[in-house]
Amino acid sequence: MVGGVARAATTSDAFNAIAEPQRRDILALLRSGEWPVSDLAQELGMSMPQASKHLRVLREVGLVRDRKAGKQRLYGLDARGLRPVHEWVGGFERFWAESFDRLDAYVRDLKQARQGADSQDPEQARQGANRARREE
Amino acid sequence: MVGGVARAATTSDAFNAIAEPQRRDILALLRSGEWPVSDLAQELGMSMPQASKHLRVLREVGLVRDRKAGKQRLYGLDARGLRPVHEWVGGFERFWAESFDRLDAYVRDLKQARQGADSQDPEQARQGANRARREE
DNA sequence: ACCATATTTTCCTATATAGGAAAACGTCAA
DNA sequence: TTGACGTTTTCCTATATAGGAAAATATGGT
Incomplete structure (x- = not known):
């Protein structure tokens, strides 16, 4: 098989x-x-x-x-x-309203960071995203 | 096909x-x-x-x-x-706690009704169930 | 037992995966 | 251009439906 x-x-x-x-x-x-x-x-x-x-x-x-x-x-x-379904989905409740803003904020954040140092390192970019979202 | x-x-x-x-x-x-x-x-x-x-x-x-x-x-x-998922599932929120009691209550209700009149008509039984649950 | 009603269970068919492996595609760097 | 790295897209296969039709199973009444 x-x-x-x-x-x-x-x-x-x-x-x-x-x-x-x-x-x-x-x-x-x-x-x-x-x-x-x-x-x-x-x-x-x-x-x-x-x-x-x-x-x-x-x-x-x-x-x-x-x-x-x-x-x-x-x-x-x-x-x-x-109930488990409701709770799992509820874990995303706070992201519904932000879904737009978060991406926008991230883009702005990235542009600013790029002017300071030309950071193209992807890992840094991800961390930047995390920071921008105050998560994890 | x-x-x-x-x-x-x-x-x-x-x-x-x-x-x-x-x-x-x-x-x-x-x-x-x-x-x-x-x-x-x-x-x-x-x-x-x-x-x-x-x-x-x-x-x-x-x-x-x-x-x-x-x-x-x-x-x-x-x-x-x-969000739609959360809302749909949320429509059942009030039934989580009741899920047991409702069935029990229905059974009790049915037994009582049976003592009054020997109603075996299934449609009546269904209506009885609805009444017992104060729904629709 | 026999019949009528209510529900479930085969069959049968076409479709939509999900996973692994390998190949194709994109993008940046030297 | 060649190369390396990152990601997506075929192929291929076995499985799990969902629907329709028909047959099989209850269950109660006469």
Whole structure:
């Protein structure tokens, strides 16, 4: 076996599970309560097997719980698995507003530094960037 | 063409781009400033081509910006694209703590309702679940 | 047991990776 | 120009989908 690992399984973690738009729709819908597969599929305009497969993925990742209710099966939200995702992304919150300014500031900083000493050393340039951003 | 749409492209949106752990590592590292590909690859223990490919994906989604710096190319973070992700996931924040209680509460509610009238109608059951959760 | 309803599970197909290796491309320096 | 260094781009391969259709599995009612 030489090639391939392809992409990680959708069931590997919440990140992969929510990469699919339809699964995000399902999760959003489930905020309104438990739904049987058939109703859920119709509401979201997808085929029943399709909905069932997506729910399976969500279940294996733990974002959804199911329980029997007579002839049908009700799916409910278990959002705890989304917390790590929220926290990871939240780690970038402070960079949203700065994203523009940071680059601009860096460029200005670099130009000034260049007038003083003609520093072309890339490592220095990187350090300069770090300094400009007051990071690390 | 009968089959096949496979998974959406990793370059389709931020959700797909950050589904890959290595790409998340790259983004996290870039919070410390701009990095040339070679240093970044070494720091994260991946091959240069690998790093370059991941950076390409991140660039196409707009999470990363690049700029020439002498012989090398510096990559910097542009976290604005993560904001929609954070907001979407944030929409589930209130369900994290409740995830357990909600299911328990629903079960209790269902049992009580069953003692009053022997309602086995699934649609009613779903509505009951919704009511129990004071949602939608 | 038999039937109708609800849901899941095969099959089958085309696509999109992710990784390794090697080749191609760019850029600066002498 | 030649060379060295840094980065990107093919090739190639195995895998993991996502979708549609059809078959297989429950589950409850009569």
